[in-house]
Amino acid sequence: NAGVMQNPRHLVRRRGQEARLRCSPMKGHSHVYWYRQLPEEGLKFMVYLQKENIIDESGMPKERFSAEFPKEGPSILRIQQVVRGDSAAYFCASSPNQFSGNTIYFGEGSWLTVV
Amino acid sequence: RKEVEQDPGPFNVPEGATVAFNCTYSNSASQSFFWYRQDCRKEPKLLMSVYSSGNEDGRFTAQLNRASQYISLLIRDSKLSDSATYLCVVTGSGGSNYKLTFGKGTLLTVNP
Numbered sequence: 260n261a262g263v264m265q266n267p268r269h270l271v272r273r274r275g276q277e278a279r280l281r282c283s284p285m286k287g288h289s290h291v292y293w294y295r296q297l298p299e300e301g302l303k304f305m306v307y308l309q310k311e312n313i314i315d316e317s318g319m320p321k322e323r324f325s326a327e328f329p330k331e332g333p334s335i336l337r338i339q340q341v342v343r344g345d346s347a348a349y350f351c352a353s354s355p356n357q358f359s360g361n362t363i364y365f366g367e368g369s370w371l372t373v374v
Numbered sequence: 375r376k377e378v379e380q381d382p383g384p385f386n387v388p389e390g391a392t393v394a395f396n397c398t399y400s401n402s403a404s405q406s407f408f409w410y411r412q413d414c415r416k417e418p419k420l421l422m423s424v425y426s427s428g429n430e431d432g433r434f435t436a437q438l439n440r441a442s443q444y445i446s447l448l449i450r451d452s453k454l455s456d457s458a459t460y461l462c463v464v465t466g467s468g469g470s471n472y473k474l475t476f477g478k479g480t481l482l483t484v485n486p
């Protein structure tokens with residue numbers, strides 16, 4: 260049973276380009292969460308999605324960032340017109356239902372570097 | 375006050391030492407509490423849940439004091455493999471209990 264799969268694991272983008280990060284949740288999980296970890300900082304909640312629905316995007320920057328979790332396929336975190344401050348590790352996590360305990364599993368992360 | 379505040383560290387201890395991590399949280403309505411560990415450039419992994427009654431898992435003991443909004447983690451007989459960053463994690467309250475709030479972490483290095 261594969262865990263949470265994220266790709267790409269490492270991504271380098273020039274300022275102004277777009278970054279697309281993908282997350283396939285664990286089998287049987289329909290709830291996905293994205294977290295961002297800036298250098299020397301703790302992980303920060305970004306967004307919570309269920310299939311075809313954004314439940315909570317309170318942690319998403321107001322501009323340039325968007326997330327989706329379509330009926331088919333992985334969840335995608337999209338960052339448009341990247342800036343150096345977007346350089347961070349982006350972790351996806353999934354759970355079988357709305358997380359309220361310890362049934363949440365993190366992927367290995369996608370490291371974005373903006374040059 | 376930060377939502378979750380941890381000892382800044384880093385901690386450098388010899389093998390076999392006992393080390394304690396402290397954490398405070400600001401939201402008195404938080405529902406669940408955890409310690410995670412994160413190795414360098416890896417994902418966070420659940421170490422243990424934390425309960426008011428205290429819980430122990432081998433060399434690890436966690437404690438929660440809701441009145442003072444304080445969480446602790448004690449590691450006894452440290453091993454080299456315990457070297458990692460330890461993250462104090464608190465969930466949201468009410469309908470936001472899915473939202474994990476992480477502390478910045480405390481780096482532990484266990485030396486031979």
